[in-house]
Amino acid sequence: MNFQWYPGHMTKAKRQMQEDIKLIDLVIELVDARIPLSSRNPDIDELGKNKFRLILMNKSDLADKRQSEEWSKFFQEKGYFVYGLDARAKKGMKKITDIIMEACKEKIERDRKRGIKNRPIRAMVVGIPNVGKSTFINSYAGKAVAKTGNKPGVTKGKQWIRLGKNVELLDTPGILWPKFEDQLVGLRLALVGSIKDEILNTDELAVELIKLLKEKYAGILHERYNVNEDAKEIDIIYEIAKNRNCVSKGNEPDFSKAAILLIDEFRSGTLGKITVEWCGDYE
Template sequence: MPDLHWYPGHMTKAVRQMKEDIKLIDIVIELVDARIPISSRNPDIDSLAAGKSRVIILNKADMADDRETENWVKHFTDEGMIAVKLNSRSGNGMKQVKDAIAKAAEAKMARDRARGILNRPVRAIVGGIPNVGKSTFINSFAGRAVTKTGNKPGVTKGKQWIKLNKQVELLDTPGILWPKFEDRKTAEHLAFIGSIKDEVIEKMELVLNLITELEENYCGLVASYYGFDNCEKTENKIDFAVKTLEEVAKKRALLKKGGETDTDKASKLILDDFKNGRLGKITLENVGE
C-alpha cells in the first residue's frame, strides 16, 4: 500500500474550526466504532480536548464482540475517561450515556453554583471520524426532536447549538480524519467500516486482509456464515484468503460468463456484510495489542 496522505481541504477547515469551538465547551464526547476502538479514534481530539471532561462512547456495540467491548470500556476508564457502550440505532445503552454525560458535567455545575451561576446549560461537543454514527447518536439522544437553540452571545454567527435536555446543549462538528495514517492496519480498518473510500485502498487487497484477520480472530467464521466447509489451511495466509474468497463466490453463485468465479462481486459482498454487522459480533482490535 502506498503511503496514505488523505486529507481533503474541508477537513483542514474543520480542525481549525474545532480548535475555536473547543474554547466554548465543557465536555468533549467522542464516538468510536466498538469494532475498531483505536483505529477509529482521531488522535487530534486528545490534544484539542486537553483539560476538558471526557466521555468516550463505543458505538455500534451491537456489532462488536461483547467481551472485548467490556475490556475497552475498562481500558478507557483507566485512562481517566468516562466510557460507555451504545447501539445508537436502537437506543440500547442511551440511559448509560445520559448518566455518563451528567457525571462529566458535575464538576462544571459545581463550579457554577459556587460562583452563583444557576441553570446555565453545560456545553458539549461531539467529535468523531466519519461513519461512526454521530448523526444517529444525536438524533437518538434527543429523542428525534432535536431543537436548535440558535446563536449564543460571543459565539460566531451561524453556529447551531442543539438543546439535548435542560442541562446540556450540544455543538455538532463534522467528522474529522487526520492528515496521515500512521500504519497500513489503521487505514485498512477504517476502510473495513467505510470511514474512508474504497478507492483509497484496492478492494481485492482489502478483502483478502479482512478474511485473514477474521480467520485469525474468529477461526472458521467466514466459512460458517457463507455455508461451506472451511478451506484447507495453507502456510501462506493470502493463498488461504484467496481460496476462501473463491468459495464464497461459488456458494453465492457469483460467476462470470463461462462459470469463472467473480471475485470482485464476492469482495464487495464480504466487505458489505462486515460493514453492516451481518457476519456476527466481531472486534478486530484487542486491548494490549
C-alpha cells in the same frame, strides 16, 4: 496497500473545532467499538486536553462483547468516562445524560458556588467519518436534528442542538488526520467504512479481512460460507464466489463481487459480532 484520505474540508473543520473548543465543557468522542483505538483521531486529545471527556463506543451491537468490556476498562483506567451503545437504537440514551452530569459534576458544583443555576452543559460531539455522530445526536434528541448517511463525509459544518434544559450539543464534521503513521490503522479504518470505498482496492481489503478472521475468529468463514479455512485467502474468496453464486459473464466466479459481499456482511454484522482490534494486543 496504502491508506490515506484527507479531503480539504477536514483541514477547515479542524480549524473551526479549535475555535469552538473555548465554548465547551465536555468533549464527547464517538469511536467504533470494532476498532476502539484506531478510530480515535490523535488530534482530539490535544484539542480537548483541558476538558472533561466521554468516550462513546458506538456500533457495540456489531462488536465482540468480551473485547468491548476489555476496551471499556482500558479507557476508564486512562481517566475517561466510557459508555457502549448502538446509536441507531433509542435504548440507553437516558443514561447518557446521567453520565454527562457525572463527568461534569465539578463544573456544575463550581457554577453552583458562583450562584449560577441551570446553565446547560455544552458538549462537542467529535469523531472520525462514518462513526455515527449524527445518528447518535438524533437518537439522543429523539428527533431528526442532524443529517445522517451511511458513508463518510455527510456532516460538512457545525450545528448547535439544545437537548432539554441540561445539555447543548455541538455537532461537528468527521475528521481524520493528515497521515497514518501505522498503515494497520488505515486498514482497520478502511474495513469498517471510515475511508471512502471509491478510493480503496476492495479485493485487497477482502484478503486482509480473511487473514484477520482466520487469526481471531477461526471457523466463522467455514460456518457462514462453507469454505476451507486452511486454503489461501485468494482461494477462499473464489470459493465464496462459487458458493454464493457471485458470477460474471460466462458463468465464471466473480472475485470482486465475492470480495464486496464479504466486506458488506462483515460491516453489517451478518458475519457475526467481530472486533477487528483486540485490546490484549496492546498490553
